[in-house]
Amino acid sequence: MKPGVVTGDALLELFAYCKQVDCAMPAVNVIGSHGANAALAAAREAKAPVIVQLSHTGSQFYGGKSLDNSAQKASIAGSVAGALHVRAVAEAYGVPVVLHTDHCAKKLLPWVDGVIAAGEAYFAKHGEPLFSSHMLDLSEQPIEENLEISKKYLARIAKMRMTLEIELGVTGGEEDGVDNSGVEHSKLYTSPEDVLRAYDTLGPVGSFTVAASFGNTHGVYAAGNVKLKPSILRDSQEFVKAQRKTGDEPLNFVFHGGSGSTAEEIAEAVSYGVIKMNIDTDTQWAFTDPIKKYMDEKDAYLKSQLGNPEGPDKPNKKFIDPRVWVQLGEKGMTARLVQAFKELGSFGKFEF
Numbered sequence: 001m002k003p004g005v006v007t008g009d010a011l012l013e014l015f016a017y018c019k020q021v022d023c024a025m026p027a028v029n030v031i032g033s034h035g036a037n038a039a040l041a042a043a044r045e046a047k048a049p050v051i052v053q054l055s056h057t058g059s060q061f062y063g064g065k066s067l068d069n070s071a072q073k074a075s076i077a078g079s080v081a082g083a084l085h086v087r088a089v090a091e092a093y094g095v096p097v098v099l100h101t102d103h104c105a106k107k108l109l110p111w112v113d114g115v116i117a118a119g120e121a122y123f124a125k126h127g128e129p130l131f132s133s134h135m136l137d138l139s140e141q142p143i144e145e146n147l148e149i150s151k152k153y154l155a156r157i158a159k160m161r162m163t164l165e166i167e168l169g170v171t172g173g174e175e176d177g178v179d180n181s182g183v184e185h186s187k188l189y190t191s192p193e194d195v196l197r198a199y200d201t202l203g204p205v206g207s208f209t210v211a212a213s214f215g216n217t218h219g220v221y222a223a224g225n226v227k228l229k230p231s232i233l234r235d236s237q238e239f240v241k242a243q244r245k246t247g248d249e250p251l252n253f254v255f256h257g258g259s260g261s262t263a264e265e266i267a268e269a270v271s272y273g274v275i276k277m278n279i280d281t282d283t284q285w286a287f288t289d290p291i292k293k294y295m296d297e298k299d300a301y302l303k304s305q306l307g308n309p310e311g312p313d314k315p316n317k318k319f320i321d322p323r324v325w326v327q328l329g330e331k332g333m334t335a336r337l338v339q340a341f342k343e344l345g346s347f348g349k350f351e352f
């Protein structure tokens with residue numbers, strides 16, 4: 001693989017390779033250049049491509065929380081800024097990177113509309129899209145509407161050889177993520193029939209990936225509260241294969257809510273054709289934890305600009321400089337991502 005942003009056919013080849021060797025890429029949510037740099041550093045250490053993604057609010061934060069976000073202006077600008085930053089530095093890190101936008105519900109479509117428009121302008125100039133892929137999360141709508149809108153967007157971005165991620169069923173959330181174990185075949189568990197409908201609707205239009213629900217939940221919860229059923233992914237692959245006479249694993253699955261999952265659960269999901277696992281809560285913690293420790297340890301040096309245990313006039317500049325502690329956060333995030341590469345089986349499985 002070549003360092004830089006992976007788009008078009010190269011991305012499809014990357015997905016196919018992941019399934020062939022049973023590995024997946026971590027997709028990390030970033031809210032600023034520090035997170036993007038930490039992700040690229042992790043990819044360099046793991047010798048594997050990474051997916052850098054921006055959520056709606058992450059994009060807004062990237063653009064700056066003081067910006068007016070009416071008509072999604074700040075979120076659109078932040079997404080574009082994040083993508084351009086990654087494009088500017090990816091080759092310096094020497095790693096391949098996939099650029100993606102995360103969950104976009106129906107009411108947020110103007111955000112992705114704006115990002116796609118910016119991508120089309122970029123494509124006209126450079127012959128490749130700004131982002132590699134976008135996600136629409138219309139899982140709250142009826143499936144007919146979900147697939148109808150997804151199809152329309154896929155038709156638009158397929159012209160730039162981009163991939164669309166869709167969501168079927170609902171990823172459990174922070175509020176309702178506790179003890180869903182009794183809710184069989186509800187929206188928390190995608191049905192193979194729905195996956196087939198997506199395959200039939202979107203397959204002829206372009207490249208797509210499916211965030212299928214198998215009890216996965218955003219956030220980290222105490223053990224036992226989340227009942228994962230990765231076999232839903234296997235059953236869906238086999239159902240589509242049998243119904244449409246395809247080869248093995250016709251679908252590319254995405255694992256949302258990877259934080260807090262065990263290595264065994266991750267490996268099982270990957271073995272059923274998961275090519276991307278989203279990780280956010282765990283990398284948030286990995287970023288904040290070392291900063292908290294630093295602030296605690298250096299407490300006496302962080303009370304004022306002058307004066308610490310070594311003397312009342314001693315300057316504290318080198319302790320106060322945000323680069324010192326932001327870098328500790330970055331290092332923590334990088335280390336956590338390297339662990340994710342190992343659990344996803346992608347550590348060292350690539351050449352670039």
Ligand SMILES: [Zn+2]
Pocket residue numbers: 103171218256257278
């Ligand atoms: Zn998600």
